Amino acid sequence: xxxxxxxxxxxxxxxxxxxxxxxxxxxxxxxxxxxxxxxxxxxxxxxxxxxxxxxxxxxxxxxxxxxxxxxxxxxxxxxxxxxxxxxxxxxxxxxxxxxxxxxxxxxxxxxxxxxxxxx
Amino acid sequence: xxxxxxxxxxxxxxxxxxxxxxxxxxxxxxxxxxxxxxxxxxxxxxxxxxxxxxxxxxxxxxxxxxxxxxxxxxxxxxxxxxxxxxxxxxxxxxxxxxxxxxxxxxxxxxxxxxxxxxxxxxxxxxxxxxxxxxxxxxxxxxxxxxxxxxxxxxxxxxxxxxxxxxxxxxxxxxxxxxxxxxxxxxxxxxxxxxxxxxxxxxxxxxxxxxxxxxxxxxxxxxxxxxxxxxxxxxxxxxxxxxxxxxxxxxxxxxxxxxxxxxxxxxxxxxxxxxxxxxxxxxxxxxxxxxxxxxxxxxxxxxxxxxxxxxxxxxxxxxxxxxxxxxxxxxxxxxxxxxxxxxxxxxxxxxxxxxxxxxxxx
Amino acid sequence: xxxxxxxxxxxxxxxxxxxxxxxxxxxxxxxxxxxxxxxxxxxxxxxxxxxxxxxxxxxxxxxxxxxxxxxxxxxxxxxxxxxxxxxxxxxxxxxxxxxxxxxxxxxxxxxxxxxxxxxxxxxxxxxxxxxxxxxxxxxxxx
Numbered sequence: 001x002x003x004x005x006x007x008x009x010x011x012x013x014x015x016x017x018x019x020x021x022x023x024x025x026x027x028x029x030x031x032x033x034x035x036x037x038x039x040x041x042x043x044x045x046x047x048x049x050x051x052x053x054x055x056x057x058x059x060x061x062x063x064x065x066x067x068x069x070x071x072x073x074x075x076x077x078x079x080x081x082x083x084x085x086x087x088x089x090x091x092x093x094x095x096x097x098x099x100x101x102x103x104x105x106x107x108x109x110x111x112x113x114x115x116x117x118x119x
Numbered sequence: 120x121x122x123x124x125x126x127x128x129x130x131x132x133x134x135x136x137x138x139x140x141x142x143x144x145x146x147x148x149x150x151x152x153x154x155x156x157x158x159x160x161x162x163x164x165x166x167x168x169x170x171x172x173x174x175x176x177x178x179x180x181x182x183x184x185x186x187x188x189x190x191x192x193x194x195x196x197x198x199x200x201x202x203x204x205x206x207x208x209x210x211x212x213x214x215x216x217x218x219x220x221x222x223x224x225x226x227x228x229x230x231x232x233x234x235x236x237x238x239x240x241x242x243x244x245x246x247x248x249x250x251x252x253x254x255x256x257x258x259x260x261x262x263x264x265x266x267x268x269x270x271x272x273x274x275x276x277x278x279x280x281x282x283x284x285x286x287x288x289x290x291x292x293x294x295x296x297x298x299x300x301x302x303x304x305x306x307x308x309x310x311x312x313x314x315x316x317x318x319x320x321x322x323x324x325x326x327x328x329x330x331x332x333x334x335x336x337x338x339x340x341x342x343x344x345x346x347x348x349x350x351x352x353x354x355x356x357x358x359x360x361x362x363x364x365x366x367x368x369x370x371x372x373x374x375x376x377x378x379x380x381x382x383x384x385x386x387x388x389x390x391x392x393x394x395x396x397x398x399x400x401x402x403x404x405x406x407x408x409x410x411x412x413x414x415x416x417x418x419x420x421x422x423x424x425x426x427x428x429x430x431x432x433x434x435x436x437x438x439x440x441x442x443x444x445x446x447x448x449x450x451x452x453x454x455x456x457x458x459x460x461x462x463x464x465x466x467x468x469x470x471x472x473x474x475x476x477x478x479x480x
Numbered sequence: 481x482x483x484x485x486x487x488x489x490x491x492x493x494x495x496x497x498x499x500x501x502x503x504x505x506x507x508x509x510x511x512x513x514x515x516x517x518x519x520x521x522x523x524x525x526x527x528x529x530x531x532x533x534x535x536x537x538x539x540x541x542x543x544x545x546x547x548x549x550x551x552x553x554x555x556x557x558x559x560x561x562x563x564x565x566x567x568x569x570x571x572x573x574x575x576x577x578x579x580x581x582x583x584x585x586x587x588x589x590x591x592x593x594x595x596x597x598x599x600x601x602x603x604x605x606x607x608x609x610x611x612x613x614x615x616x617x618x619x620x621x622x
Contacts, residue, residue, distance in 0.1 A: 007304060028261075032261055052177075414484040437519070446563070
């Protein structure tokens with residue numbers, strides 16, 4: 001009947017097992033998957049990330065050089081990060097914070113440069 | 120005059136004891152349950168229908184979201200099925216990594232279950248202790264795989280991430296720490312007077328009945344049937360030695376003992392896998408599309424899960440059918456209920472280790 | 481041919497007529513019921529019944545046209561009732577003499593008593609009627 005007494009006394013005498021968030025925050029681990037970010041200047045708008053995404057949260061419009069992410073649909077699996085040929089997608093280790101309004105992360109990059117042709 | 124009054128009490132779908140919604144209309148005579156009328160379907164998501172719109176590589180992510188606690192084993196069973204259809208040979212290092220993550224899932228699932236069982240009969244101190252130990256396991260998943268609960272590391276052809284040698288040593292230290300802390304509470308789980316009063320002799324199922332009712336996992340092993348799907352030898356289990364834990368009494372206490380001892384077996388398996396893991400590749404590229412039909416069984420913490428996949432040569436599968444272990448245990452639960460007291464219903468509901476979101480996908 | 485983790489898989493083709501006889505053979509030989517799968521092939525359903533003993537799995541395969549009534553194996557194997565009710569919901573297959581029949585309402589939320597499981601709810605329906613009668617007679621007297 002007194003088998004639980006030893007852990008209870010240890011907990012009572014030691015420091016608390018929880019941390020006093022938000023005064024004491026823990027940093028996320030190094031390889032943690034928090035939210036998706038893009039380096040838009042390197043993106044060539046090929047659309048491979050759109051085809052691989054399992055939750056259909058990405059949209060790419062090549063004509064307007066636009067890359068759009070719906071962060072509330074994204075499951076942060078990381079398949080797009082592995083599939084991108086230019087390696088311009090990466091995972092931020094901190095999860096996205098709460099917001100009042102749900103909005104998509106829409107970015108416009110550089111339009112494709114036409115090569116000069118000798119007539 | 121001699122007829123006893125019968126009352127119908129709705130147990131659920133919202134109930135502080137049950138982790139997930141399931142409704143039982145209990146027909147009571149005084150305090151004894153005479154009949155139980157079940158009603159499920161509150162979390163039916165229709166995940167099997169998604170095979171028509173997600174190709175077979177993307178379906179791994181759907182499969183692992185069927186359940187949050189045993190999610191890695193769902194992804195692994197699906198990958199084993201597709202690899203069997205396409206005759207893909209997974210590298211040895213990937214097999215060992217799959218074993219390490221599976222056994223970590225088993226440890227955290229049994230600790231979670233132990234806490235819920237203690238909460239079912241009011242032993243909240245034990246509930247808090249086991250979930251505190253479980254936090255260390257979930258932190259280790261975040262450090263190695265990137266997320267705490269649904270780790271998204273298994274894919275068709277291998278695994279997506281590697282674990283460095285320093286992290287493998289950290290995992291071994293974690294297993295030693297968990298073993299120490301679980302042994303410290305062993306006495307208050309196994310030998311406590313109150314725990315035994317609430318679980319011994321409740322929900323007895325003998326060996327013959329257990330097999331005929333088609334039960335799975337610790338329900339079978341608590342009744343004396345020595346059956347563990349890990350003995351089939353998938354992933355790296357054929358290179359590791361362990362014995363399935365079997366008890367003969369067949370009541371709730373025997374099942375608690377089985378799950379408790381399985382924590383130690385899982386920790387030992389992790390240490391064996393880390394000692395034997397070879398260097399090498401972690402995945403192979405997948406080319407082409409699968410064709411044919413296959414059935415795979417894998418041991419999840421709750422029992423064995425059965426996936427039946429049918430493919431026809433295109434990138435979309437034709438059918439994916441999942442039979443989770445709770446699906447097999449629910450008919451047995453319905454036969455255990457008549458004849459028990461009202462206060463035993465939560466203990467019986469938790470002794471089958473219910474995962475209703477798995478059952479209803 | 482259904483592959484599984486054994487080196488060779490055991491499979492047998494049957495018809496709805498000898499389903500009960502074959503299932504009884506598995507029960508007598510000490511097998512347990514694992515699962516039943518349904519594949520849609522054109523205008524037919526292909527049903528696979530899987531039974532296991534020790535670590536071996538045996539399969540019974542049956543092809544029926546859509547709309548055929550199939551005998552239920554739940555009188556022999558009690559645990560088959562859940563998957564057969566699910567098939568009634570998802571595929572519209574009709575079964576004869578199910579032990580507990582949800583009538584196509586296993587996964588669909590239900591608010592009224594009439595749609596609750598018919599064979600086990602006998603007591604519940606009679607209780608509601610009894611209370612209703614008591615309330616009516618009380619109103620008439622009071």
